[in-house]
Amino acid sequence: MPLGPDRLNYLNDVIEYLDEIFRDINQGYLFDFLPWLIPFYTTHIKKIMHWSTTKRKFILYKIVDCRESNINLEEPDKDFTDALLKSLREDQNVSRNTIIFMFEDFIGGHTAVGNLIMLVLAYIAKNPIIGELIMQEVDFVSNYGVRSISLYDMNKMPYIMAVILEVLRHSSSPIVPHVAMEDTGIPGFGVTKETIVFINNFVLNISENNWKYPAQFEPKRFLDQTPVLNKLGKITKKNYNNGFQLKKCIPLFLPFSVGKRTCLGKNLIRGFGFHLLVYIIKNYNVNSADFSKI
Ligand code: HEM
Known part of the structure; x- marks a missing residue:
């Protein structure tokens, strides 16, 4: 419906x-x-309450109520909203609140992807060489526009993913708060139930112990230059960028957090972010008339 x-x-x-x-x-x-x-923070808290009640009302009245009254359990799901609403009727363990929280997280998650790509474009406008390197990858894989690029090409285009990761390193949430549900321990520290524990992304992402020249914007830090080996351990034909691959494991880089509460949308961001960026770079010149304003 428009x-x-x-x-x-x-x-x-x-x-x-x-x-x-x-x-x-x-x-x-x-x-x-x-x-x-x-x-001492009542004005601030009132503002947050206003934001949350407005978005909660939107989700309830404009999405849940509108769709729920027309749902047909016999027909196949049209989309994710249908699937969620049907699970509410079909599975007694799913509560209305669970559905609402899921809508909120998923709508909120999508705004995060939009913001991430806007930031990537700002970095490209500020550092045109990054846009050129992405374009080289796009040209190579699409055979200079002869074929379209799909999600299956992600592994062949490590640089574009490295740019997204480097933007996340510079911009991800400074902290991720959690509360201990039981007495536990983090190596070296006792943690009692209800203690608030922060993942401090800010320190992890800028520490000189974890990164070489952390202040620099350098996507290549997420790449390994190892030749690709085949199943017999033989070196296969190197890809066009001299065997660069996205690093498999970067233990102290946690923009999506870790453990069972890790971000549910992280694979969607990889795929959607990749697709959106390839499309924009292929079709538009990204630059700024005045870099000092970025
Ligand atoms: C740049 C984009 C995004 C970033 C940096 C990000 C990051 C995060 C972080 C740090 C958490 C907290 C994890 C924790 O508490 O330990 C989280 C949770 C979550 N994210 Fe994302 N997110 C992004 C986009 C998305 C998208 C696109 C979706 C879904 C469409 C999504 C869905 C969720 C959900 C459902 C949770 C809650 C998981 C849970 O509590 O069990 N996120 N995200």
């Missing part, structure tokens, strides 16, 4: 609020771990 102007404005507000919430959640305020400070 969105009328009112619905579109409402949707824009919701997307803006989701952006604000995501930015805010991971800032790490003092009151996150000193809750007695909350009275």
Whole structure:
């Protein structure tokens, strides 16, 4: 159904609020771990409440209620929304709140992809050589535009993925907060139940212990230059960029967090981010008239 102007404005507000919430959640305020400070933050907390209730209403009235009244359990799912709403009717273990949280996370996640790609374009505009190197990869794999590029080509295009990772290193949430559900330990430290534990991405991503020249924007740090071996351990024909491959494991780089609460959308970001970026670079020149403003 096309969105009328009112619905579109409402949707824009919701997307803006989701952006604000995501930015805010991971800032790490003092009151996150000193809750007695909350009275000093009431204006801020009211603002967050306004953002969350607006997006919750949107999801309830414009998505869940509209679709739920027309759902036909006999027909195959039209999309993800149908599948979620049907699971609510068919599986007694799925609660209404679970469905709403999933919608919120997935809509919020998509705004994160949009923001990530906007940032990648800003870095390309600021460092035109990066755009040129991506274009070389696109030209090579598409045979200078003779064939289209699909997700199956991702492994052949390590540089473009390395650019996305380097942008994430520079921009991912500074902290990821968690709460211990039981008494436990992190090597060297005891952690009692209800302790708040932060993954400190900010330090992990800029520490000189983890990265060479961390302040520099250098996608190649995510690449290994190892020749590709075949099953018999023989060197196969090197790919065009001298055997560069995306590093398989970068242990201290956690933009999507780790463990059972790791980001559910991380593979979607890889695929969707890759596709979007290839399409834009193939079809547009990305530059800025005034780099100093980026
Ligand atoms: C640049 C894009 C994104 C980044 C950097 C990102 C990062 C994160 C991080 C750090 C977490 C917290 C994990 C934790 O608590 O340990 C998270 C959770 C989550 N993300 Fe993403 N995310 C992105 C995009 C997406 C997308 C596109 C989706 C889905 C369409 C998505 C779905 C989720 C969900 C459902 C969770 C909650 C997982 C859970 O609590 O079990 N994210 N994400």
